[in-house]
Amino acid sequence: AQSVTQLDSQVPVFEEAPVELRCNYSSSVSVYLFWYVQYPNQGLQLLLKYLSGSTLVKGINGFEAEFNKSQTSFHLRKPSVHISDTAEYFCAVSRGAAGNKLTFGGGTRVLVKP
Amino acid sequence: DVKVTQSSRYLVKRTGEKVFLECVQDMDHENMFWYRQDPGLGLRLIYFSYDVKMKEKGDIPEGYSVSREKKERFSLILESASTNQTSMYLCASSSPRLAGYEQYFGPGTRLTVT
Numbered sequence: 275a276q277s278v279t280q281l282d283s284q285v286p287v288f289e290e291a292p293v294e295l296r297c298n299y300s301s302s303v304s305v306y307l308f309w310y311v312q313y314p315n316q317g318l319q320l321l322l323k324y325l326s327g328s329t330l331v332k333g334i335n336g337f338e339a340e341f342n343k344s345q346t347s348f349h350l351r352k353p354s355v356h357i358s359d360t361a362e363y364f365c366a367v368s369r370g371a372a373g374n375k376l377t378f379g380g381g382t383r384v385l386v387k388p
Numbered sequence: 389d390v391k392v393t394q395s396s397r398y399l400v401k402r403t404g405e406k407v408f409l410e411c412v413q414d415m416d417h418e419n420m421f422w423y424r425q426d427p428g429l430g431l432r433l434i435y436f437s438y439d440v441k442m443k444e445k446g447d448i449p450e451g452y453s454v455s456r457e458k459k460e461r462f463s464l465i466l467e468s469a470s471t472n473q474t475s476m477y478l479c480a481s482s483s484p485r486l487a488g489y490e491q492y493f494g495p496g497t498r499l500t501v502t
Binding site: 315 | 419421423429430431432436438478482487488492493496
C-alpha cells in the first residue's frame, strides 16, 4: 500500500522569502507525483506533476518540485512567496497500476505574513 | 474551461436524515471520485466510478453509497447521516486519456450534521 507524508502541517513564512514544503512517499512501484493547492473556500487546483523524464518540474505561479527516487521525495519550492500564496498544499501519488486513484498527504498550511 | 460542479457549497442536516450530494462534470471524463477532507488527514477516498453504473469502494466507504446513472453525474448518498460524517466533501473527475490521470476537483460541499 502507498502512503504520503507531508512533514510539516503548518509553515509560516514572510512575504518575498523562499519556502519549501516537504513530501515523502512510499511505494513499491513506479508512480506519478502531484502537488495540488487549495485556496480558502475552494477546491483543489493542480500546481504541477511529475510523470517521467527530468526530475525538476516547473508548475504554475512560480512553483517547482524535485523528484528524488532514491529518497522517495517530491519537495515543493518557491524562491519568493506572495501574500496570495497563502493556502493549503497537498502532495499526492498515483497508485501505480491502478493509476486512476491518488493517495494524498495530510496537507501543509502555508501562511504568508507581510 | 473545464468544470466540475457540486450541488451545494454548504449543507446542514440532522442526524438520521438521508443526504444526497451531487457532482457534475462537463469534460466527458470516464472516472469520477468522492473524497472527504478532514484537518490533518488530507483527502480520503470514499468511492470512485470508472464507468456508468460501475463503482468501487475507496478507503472509507462505510456509511456511504454512490450512484452513477449518467457519465457526467456522480452522486454520494449518506443513508442515515451521523455527526461523524460532518466534513468537507470533494468530487473529482479524470480520464485515462489524460497524462498521469490528473484529477479535476469541484469546489467542495461543507456538510454539517447536527
